[in-house]
Amino acid sequence: MQNIKILTSEEIKDLVSMKEAIDVMKLAFSDLSMGKYRMPVRTVTDFGNGAISLFFKPSFLPQEERIGIKLLSQTRNKPSQGSPAIQGIMVLIDSATNSIIGLLDGSYLTALRTGAASGIATRLLSRSESSVLALFGAGAQGYTQFEAVCCERDIRKAYIYDTSSEAADRFIAFFKAKTDVELLHGADLSSLREADIICTATNSGKPLFQTDMLKKGVHINAIGSYKPQMHELPDDLFSVASLYVDHKDSCFSESGDIITPLEKGIFNHDNYKGEIGELISSRITGRISSDQITVFKSVGVAVQDLAMASFAYRKACDAGIGQDIKL
Ligand SMILES: NC(=O)c1ccc[n+]([C@@H]2O[C@H](COP(=O)([O-])OP(=O)(O)OC[C@H]3O[C@@H](n4cnc5c(N)ncnc54)[C@H](O)[C@@H]3O)[C@@H](O)[C@H]2O)c1
Structure with a gap:
């Protein structure tokens, strides 16, 4: 043996x-x-x-x-x-x-592979000059989301949003000792206007922000919602944003971020671009303009x-x- x-x-x-x-x-x-x-x-x-x-x-x-x-x-x-x-x-x-x-x-x-998935999506889809991050969810996944985005882009400032102020405090204290990124509590959602990249890593049942709060050209890594009743993204986001996923069958059958807009009939199918693996192997195109909003939605696959x-x-x-x- x-x-x-x-x-x-x-x-x-x-x-x-x-x-x-x-x-x-x-x-x-x-x-x-x-x-x-x-x-x-x-x-x-x-x-x-x-x-x-x-x-x-x-x-x-x-x-x-x-x-x-x-x-x-x-x-x-x-x-x-x-x-x-x-x-x-x-x-x-x-x-x-x-x-x-x-x-x-x-x-x-x-946590490592989930962060890394957002890392490759950030490399391929975010604007190269991205420097401001907004992170929702300062739990286990939040740490590796932050590390992965900082690996791929020169992040200078990060807003940390968490409904638990203790979790946000812990997160900020941990990374203050390790990076020179300016780390700020996400006090209100107006800071989202500055964000070039947003990571959502919560177990929220309700959308975390509204589509009209987003900066043009933002890239979003959304990893939290894996059940139909879980939502991090606004229902109307895919009427304007381009969607890339880790695995089509899993995301379309599991995540409320996709299922709810589909059920409401407000999901624009032209905005579904494909799997991140298809982008990696150049079978589909990535970002085509600096104004485009891109989303990488992952539920995590084996x-x-x-x-x-x-x-x-x-x-x-x-x-x-x-x-x-x-x-
Ligand atoms: N896509 C993937 O591959 C993948 C992998 C692992 C975990 N997840 C999912 O990611 C989510 C987070 O996982 P975790 O291990 O970090 O959990 P966690 O419990 O350690 O952290 C979640 C954090 O989100 C915060 N939060 C909850 N609602 C919020 C809101 N509305 N606004 C801001 N913050 C909020 C909580 O206070 C907590 O600090 C879970 O839903 C989990 O299932 C996805």
């Missing part, structure tokens, strides 16, 4: 930089859109009237003989002990030998986890990092 390598969140943090993670996501999305992965739409099961959601996310990359299964549990409200709202584990399997070869912390792996876990596992093997066990 092969050894199983266990990788903790701290080990993954040390092994994989955000820059590397963004490049891993670039390849994963391109492979996904070219049909190289086998991936069923994930299973999400709610318990306790939605207080806890369980995610089961398998995928298979035949050319690398790798299977990944991510198991997550997510609480609607953050547990009071301060542990992350998303807890999980990633199982990595060698399909050639049908052996489990890796068990990775799923919490940070998720191939992101498999690609990220395989990369971290390979680096860990090369560096001799992680605990090797036999079950």
Whole structure:
């Protein structure tokens, strides 16, 4: 029986930089859109009237003989002990030998690959001179959204919006010590007029802003809404904004940000441009004018986890990092 390598969140943090993670996501999305992965739409099961959601996310990359299964549990409200709202584990399997070869912390792996997905979208879709960011949601995903956008653009100022002032304070204190970006509390939505890039990483049930508050040419990474009743974006946004997604079937069947405008008949189908993987492989066009509003909507797909876990596992093997066990 092969050894199983266990990788903790701290080990993954040390092994994989955000820059590397963004490049891993670039390849994963391109492979996904070219049909190289086998991936069923994930299973999400709610318990306790939605207080806890369980995610089961398998995928298979035949050319690398790798299977990944991510198991997550997510609480609607953050547990009071301060542990992350998303807890999980990633199982990595060698399909050639049908052996489990890796068990990775799923919490940070998720935040890393979700940030990296917004990073590649920011690289491809935001205006290159973008310097002001507005971030909604200073939770686990917010941190990696911020890191990824700062990797791709020279961000000078960031407005941090969170309904919890403690979360926003914690976020600002954390990054003040690490970056020279001017970090400000998003006191009111008028600051959105300045934002070149907006990231939304909340569990909100209501849109976070209105379309007429946006600056021309803004790029939005919207990662929070993964259920029909969850909304971060205004319903009329896709009457003016160009939409790119991580995975069409998943986004159109899961996210309220897309389902609600479709149901209301106010989704302009001409504004749906395609999957980010199609953009990466130049099968569709990206931004065509500096005034265009672009949106990257992601619900998160299993191939992101498999690609990220395989990369971290390979680096860990090369560096001799992680605990090797036999079950
Ligand atoms: N697309 C993906 O791949 C992906 C991956 C992981 C998580 N998510 C989703 O992203 C969202 C955030 O996840 P997380 O792990 O950071 O959760 P979290 O609980 O750690 O953080 C969410 C933050 O959003 C804040 N918030 C809630 N409503 C708000 C509002 N109206 N305005 C401003 N702030 C608000 C909360 O106070 C909290 O600080 C969740 O809905 C989660 O399911 C998506």
